[in-house]
Amino acid sequence: MTEKFQDHQIRDILKINYKYTMGGQSKFFIEVMKNKKLFGTKCTKCGKTWMPPRINCSDCYEPADWVELNQAGTINVSTIVWYTTSAFIKAVPYGIGFIKLDGAETSLLQGIFSENLVPSKIKKGKRVKAVFNKEREGKMTDFFFVPEDEYENWISKPEYEGGV
């Protein structure tokens, strides 16, 4: 082949709309949306508390019952994101971390907001509390965590409120 290569690129997009059912997990999202409560599940056999909730215990193959968890917890591990996906690039820097709610055995990934977002502020062992959006849709983005000492400030903002 002697002809000089010339490239050709096209614009395209893949897009699908959903009305996605949360199935057995639905109660978790309804409680967040309607009641600002965080529900996990507890295995009827081994007693393990799952968060994110699952209505079946993957260890025992037995059902797990819904239990309300505390809205305060401890950061297990965290990071601050400075460069990210196209969907989140406008939000940088943002903190995320795995939070073990009091009473749960597993940790939940959530956003950690802070007025002073530095690694030491959101490091392992720091206590955090859940803050909820006033406008809620029954999604994970309805709530986030803040350092305990910033909680009163955050819930006094017009768009947010504390749990019950």
Place this chain on the structure above:
Amino acid sequence: MSKPKVAIIGVGITPFKARYLDKTYFELAYDATKLAIEDTNKNGANITHKDLESTVYGIYNELFERQFMPDIFINSYIGMNNKPGTRIAAGGATGGYTVRMAYSEVASGLSDLCLCLGVEKCNDCYDEQTGVTTPEVLNAIAYSADMTYEYPMGMMAASSYVSMVNAHYEEFGNPTEEQMAHVSVKNHGNAMLNPKAQSPMEVTVEDVMNSRIICYPFKLLDCCLYSEASAALILASEEKVKELKIEKPIWITGVGAANTDCFIGNREDMGRLYSNIYAAKAAYKMAELDYNKIKNQIDLAELHDAFSGQEVISYEELGFVPFGEGGSWIERTFEKSGEGPWLDGELPCCPSGGLIGCGHAVGATGIMSTGEAVLQLREEAGKHQVPIEKGRAISHSIGGPGAAYAAVIVMANKEGLK
């Protein structure tokens, strides 16, 4: 040792590049297949693609390829119609898992000659708001996080891996940022000897430390770049190796894989990549090697260094050093090999440059690293050849949400079988 049943008899790897404007994913796959056939014939055989009995495809992400079931379109383009083809997708571990399934294809007797073919072409993704590819590539990958609980939080590959590295640091006080930076220096440096690498670079620890922050404490030079490439291996049964009069068969003596909990928060210790530990132990057991002595039983390891800190943790989990000593081990490597290249020492890791040096063409990556180990054991790796004394090597693949997938392949040349 029980008799190995399957050998790798040919390797084909295309250059790893940021972008091929002159090739589609199926054209890249064709190139790697052709290279693998040529290499097999250089290795004593005389075959064409018509002799290949089946294909196992490693392709991670449909969104990269802008095509669901991309394997069937490759199958047509590489002239494999009317033969079985199976696609494997296991995140960053797709390549290693694909080698595992190709091994099974031959060891089970279903095929005597099997093509193991990985490809990925990510940089056709394009982010209109920033005018570059990367944020959109990262978004296509981020859909691999749990879509209900994790994606909406802005979780992505780097923040997932950094969580485990940070938890490991909290537990053991390492890897430090400087120790991680050493991995970057080593792998970018080794890549300077690999003509197929995307990111050959002479960088210092300071350069890495001063590169821009991506995800605390990972910096730009701690992270691999996404790449476009294809890699192919040809696997043969023992009878076929004899029939084709293969001069340097490299035997697969151990195959191990494991999927750990994809929810990092469900794990007992967050500072572990449990998938590594289970995959390595299974692979070494099959190869009749010892997890606690493995460093002295192999000549090299092609590791999956998607992020520098994760390579350090992998030293521990793959059994090279005890838990908590990965950080000091990379420092010792530098004491021995100085300014590099880092091709000698207690156990050379990523002589090819790994993912940080070569780039990460996801479905192709683990097949490239397995192919690199094969070329090393044939003593045909070129400028980045390491000394081969034991005749054994491993390749390692890890990936998925929270590095949930891992696969380890153990290989041996004639000496290594003893």
